[in-house]
Every structure is written in C-alpha cells, then in structure tokens.
Amino acid sequence: MNKVIETMKEHRSIRNYTDKEISEEIINELVNVAQAAPNSINGQQTSLIVIKDKATKEKLAELTGGQSWVAAAPVFFIFIADFYKIKIASEITGLPMNITESVESIMVASVDAGLSAQNLMTAAESLGLGIVPIGGIRKNPDEVIKLLGLPKYTFPILGIGVGYPSGNSKIKPRMPKSVYRHDEKYNSENIKEDILEYDKEMASYLEDIGRTQEVNWSSQTMNIYQNVYYPKVYPVLKDQGFENCK
Template sequence: MNKVIETMKNHRSIRNYTNEDVSEEIINELVNVAQAAPNSINGQQTSLLVIKDKVTKEKLAELTGGQTWVAAAPVFFIFIADFYKIKVASEITKLPMNITESVESIMVASVDAGLSAQNLMTAAESLGLGIVPIGGIRKNPDDVIKLLGLPKYTFPILGVAVGYPSDNSKLKPRMPKAAYRHNEKYNKENIRETIIEYDKEMADYLKAIGRTQEVNWSSQTMNIYQYNYYPKVYPVLKDQGFKNCK
C-alpha cells in the first residue's frame, strides 16, 4: 500500500511528547505543505501562527481549557481565518469587502484551515512526529485574539500540537462504513442499528484505555453536544467583523 495512505490510516492523537525539539527545517517544511493546500478562489484567506515560546504555550494551554499538551508540545500551530488580507485587497482595489457579512466567509476560511491543517498533520506524522488538533482554541477566542495580537477580520479556527511521541496511543475505532459511506443518495436505513453496534465497540475501546467514564460514542458525543459548548464564538466573530447576517 502507498506509504502516504498508510500514514493517514494510521493516524492517532498524540498528547505526550519527548523533550526533543522540532527543528526549524522541519517546521519550515510543515509550513510549506500547509500553505500548499487548496483554498477557495485562491483567496488564501487563512494564515498560520507558529508558537514556540514556553510562556505563550502555557497561556494557550490554559485558554484551551487546561489542555496541558499544548504547553508540552515543542511547537503549536494555530490556523487563522484571515480576511484582514482580503481587507487590504479591498483597500488596494477600492472595492467593498461584503463577504464578511455572510456566514460563507467563515465557512470558506474554516474549510481552508481544515485542508491546510490536514496537509500539515499528514506531513508531520510521515516524519515520525505526533500531532493532536485542538478545537479548544475557540473556547476563549477573545483572549486568544488579544494574546496573539490578531487584527480585525481574523479569527482562530484550529490549533495543532506537534512533537515527538513519548508513547503511541491506541488506534481509535471508526464507525462502520454503513454509517459513513453513502452511494448516490443518503441512506438512513440501519443507521441506528449501526450506531448501537459501534457504541458497543467504543465501550470496549474506552475500557481498554481506562476511560470508562465516557461510556460509549453516543453518550460521550451527546454529553458535549447537548450544550453550546463554546458560546463566545459567535459574539467574538461579530466583534472581529464577521457579521454572519446573510
């Protein structure tokens, strides 16, 4: 099998790292592959922050909800929705930047950030590095914006902690293809039964790694999704110029 495919299929989140630094050469290559990802209309409406400063990482670990691996990782990448660059283009061309009135602006930037992050994560794993994506960068976006000096028309979308693994986590089982792949049209048949079976598999997995308090996939997912768990996202987006009114 192709080595790239094997690397991607073998993905697992790594939260424990050795003390070995990630070289600037490797960091530069990760930045290069992240920037090489496809993006909508060639608008390049994302930017990437590279965080190595210990104090900054410790503060970000706190702001992401006490995720200590953010501080422990040698390098922490943050993918930014960046329409500040688009605003500059607006000023250069003297054409109005109306896209930030629409939810499409943040959807475009989020998709592009995800594509860019996947490039970086796959490349990192192919080099023997461990990674874990951090959605908690959106938990306190106002404080993250202040800490990182982000201008208006920008927003932190996703973080990725990167370092050399001190251990390998157990590969997490995914849902059966019956609940994932749909041919031609969405097929609702047997989704419930498939999820019930998957819950049993996840219960065994969680027991094996000592996280039985999460119960299974359905319970863990709904323990989170019963709430608007990052309530600051919408008001801070508006403060940053993303009106989301259209």
C-alpha cells in the same frame, strides 16, 4: 497501498512528547505543505501562527480549557481565518468587502484551514512526529485574539500540537462504513442499529484505555452537544467583523 495512505490510516492523537526539539528545517517544511493546500478562489484566507515560546504555550493551554499537552508540545500551530488580507485587497482595489456579512466567509476559511491542517498533520506524521488537533482554541477566542495580536477580520480556527512521541496511543475505532459511506444519495436505513453496535465497540475501547466515564460514542457526544460548548464563538466573530447576517 503506498506509504502516504498507510500513514494517514495509522493516524492517532499524541498528547505526550519527548524533549527533543523540532528543527527549523522541519517546521519550515510543515509551513510549506500547509500553505500548499487548496483554497477557495485562491483567496488564501487563512494564515498560520507558529508558537514555540514556553510562556505563550502555557497561556494557550490555560485558554483551551487546561489542556496541558498544548504547553508540552515543542511546537504549537494555530490556523487563522484571515480576511484582514482580503480587507487590504479591498483598500487596494477600492471595492467593498461584503463577504464578511455572510456566514459563507467563515465557512470558506474553516474549510481552507482544515485542508491546510490536514496537509500539515499528514506531513508531520510521515516524519515520525506526533500530532494532536485542538478545537479548544475557540473556547476563549477573545483572549486568544488578544494574546496573538490578531487584527479585525481574523479568527482562530484550530490549533495543532506537534512533537516527537513519548510512547504511542491506540487507534480510535471509527464508525462502520455503512454509516460513513453513502452511494449516490444518503441512506438512513439501519443507521441507528449500526450506531448501537458502534457504541458497544467504543465502550470496549474506552474500557481498554481507562476512560469508562465516557460510556460510549452516543453518550460522550451528546454530553457535549446538548450545549453550545463554545458560546463565545458567535459574539467574538461579530466583534471581529464577521457579521454572519446573510
């Protein structure tokens, strides 16, 4: 296989970094590859905020739930759902912007942000950088919006910490292909049995890295998904103009 594929298969989250700065040349290239990702209808309904300021990163670490690696990363990127740009197009053309009445608007922006983020992460890892995606940017979205000066019709989707790794981490096992890949139509046969086997594998992995309190995949996932763990997302989306009523 080629180097790109090998880089992607070797992905792991890196939360510890050296003090080495990332050059502006590399940052610009990461921005370029993120912007080059495909996007729906060429609407380009995402934007990217580059954070290097120490105080801002420390505040973001707090707002994401005390994730210290946000502050430790030399650069922190935040992907924004950005229909403010679309609102400008609405003003230019005189046509109404009705898309933000629908949940489709935030789905489109989330998919596009994910595509851009994957481009950036793959490029960063190919350059020997370590990355960690941070969904916790949505934990306190109202305060993140205020901190970053985000206008109406925008919303923070995802953060990514980037830096030169200090040490490495183990690759987290993935579910067996029988659970992930489905040919022609979804095949639910034997999925429970395969997940039970995966739980055993994850329990061993978690023991190896000293995180036995998470038990296994099923237990850890349901400890989170038994609740709406970012309850501010829906009301803040509505405040930002994403009505989600259609």
